[in-house]
Amino acid sequence: MTCYFDLENFVAFSKQTIDKDYRKNAIQALSLLKDNFNIKINSKSYDECDEYVQILLTEFTDGVEGEVDLEFGCTANVLRQSNSFKGSILFLQDKETVSTIKERNEILCGGISEETDILSMLFLHKNKCHSEEFLGKNITAKNYLNLKNLPFTKLVIVDRYLLKNKDGISNIDFFEANILKLLKDLLASKKTRVDIIFVYQLKKTYDPVTKTHLTDGPEISKLTETIKKLVDKRSPKPNVIFIAVPTGKQIKDEHDRHIFSDYLRIKSGGSFIYFNNEGEMISSSTTVDFYSLSDRQYAENSINILKKIEEYSNYTLKNYGSDCYMPSTYNSDEMFKF
Structure with a gap:
């Protein structure tokens, strides 16, 4: 399974792993991602990211079992090419696009600061799948x-x-x-x-x-x-x-x-x-x-x-x-x- 992040969503999710209100659930979601998912982040190359984002990326990729790719434009045309994203997880910054995808009820999708809640839906009992x-x-x-x-x-x-x-x-x-x-x-x-x-x-x-x-x-x-x-x-x-x-x-x-x-x-x-x-x-x-x-x-x-x-x-x-x-x-x- 693949999880797609717009860069802004990736940063928001990273912050949730240290936020006292989200930390417990966010850490469990992070573990799920690292152990099971391929990750695509809608961003330019690592060298073109600012220093703060580079630190977050380095910490995030440590221990990931799957692939982690920075691919600029990887979440573009989601609405027109939804078949390519079926069975994936989408985290997008554009509110209207997120709203439309949720209404279609085809792909698991969330907006800024919804990352932990959406990923937690994949746990069926406590933090188990x-x-x-x-x-x-x-x-x-x-x-x-x-x-x-x-x-x-x-x-x-x-x-x-x-x-x-x-x-x-x-x-x-x-x-x-x-x-x-x-x-x-x-x-x-x-x-x-x-x-x-x-x-x-x-x-x-x-x-x-x-x-x-x-x-x-x-x-x-x-x-x-x-x-x-x-x-x-x-x-x-x-x-x-x-x-x-x-x-x-x-x-x-x-x-x-x-x-x-x-x-x-x-x-x-x-x-x-x-x-x-x-x-x-x-x-x-x-x-x-x-x-x-x-x-x-x-x-x-x-x-x-x-x-x-x-x-x-x-x-x-x-x-x-x-x-x-x-x-x-x-x-x-x-x-x-x-």
């Missing part, structure tokens, strides 16, 4: 899963029993009581187009009379329209993609129950279908793990899992595409790229 939450306590029918107020441009929801349980019985009503609740909360105020990608299993039964495979999947077109209606009428409709992996083909236990977003991975012990329509818990799972991708190892783990998911998804699209759905204009090469 991992948290464990309990079904029935932290996660209820009323307070379902969430993305911890972190922005997103894409959701990949992987769950083999998302639309069919292990006995082949339809989960569509339970899908509405669980996943649609999550999407409704996320999309209600979304003003930019997002990708929502579902990867699940579909049972196929061979009919010896017609010599064809019969499927008992959901009405994808109807479900797609339901999801699109969750956004405001004036907002772009999401790209909704369904990848129905045939039972017994490719999908594996170790990566079949995850939700991925730009800054977060959620791992469930069982299906994400936790509650029925009456709000009663129907899952045998007890805990759900949240991983902030600001941690370098967690980010690498997510990349590796997504690679496996991409492999069997591509296999499915190639061999069982009629059971899947993808907008004709969508670039499938971008499905699992964050």
Whole structure:
């Protein structure tokens, strides 16, 4: 993950590490940056900085695991080239640009003196990048899963029993009581187009009379329209993609129950279908793990899992595409790229 600083923001953050009101949280944020991030600072060369800034840069770069670059203009054209900054952290001095980016809710961004508060959002429990939450306590029918107020441009929801349980019985009503609740909360105020990608299993039964495979999947077109209606009428409709992996083909236990977003991975012990329509818990799972991708190892783990998911998804699209759905204009090469 990369963190971009305008020089003025870098100086403001450096001051927070010694300010009595910010120091504790700022030092934790500084440690997160040094251990996990590549840093780009919008500034001219080191020699062209004044002496005070040179001192701050020298102290800051000591102990940084990633790369630190001074690159003049590296935060320019953020609004027009937002795709290049997705999944990054932006600290900008221009208030209007910061306000616009926050309104879009695509990239984690802050203005002058917001650096520590923004970076602290990446901690999920105290100063850790991992948290464990309990079904029935932290996660209820009323307070379902969430993305911890972190922005997103894409959701990949992987769950083999998302639309069919292990006995082949339809989960569509339970899908509405669980996943649609999550999407409704996320999309209600979304003003930019997002990708929502579902990867699940579909049972196929061979009919010896017609010599064809019969499927008992959901009405994808109807479900797609339901999801699109969750956004405001004036907002772009999401790209909704369904990848129905045939039972017994490719999908594996170790990566079949995850939700991925730009800054977060959620791992469930069982299906994400936790509650029925009456709000009663129907899952045998007890805990759900949240991983902030600001941690370098967690980010690498997510990349590796997504690679496996991409492999069997591509296999499915190639061999069982009629059971899947993808907008004709969508670039499938971008499905699992964050």
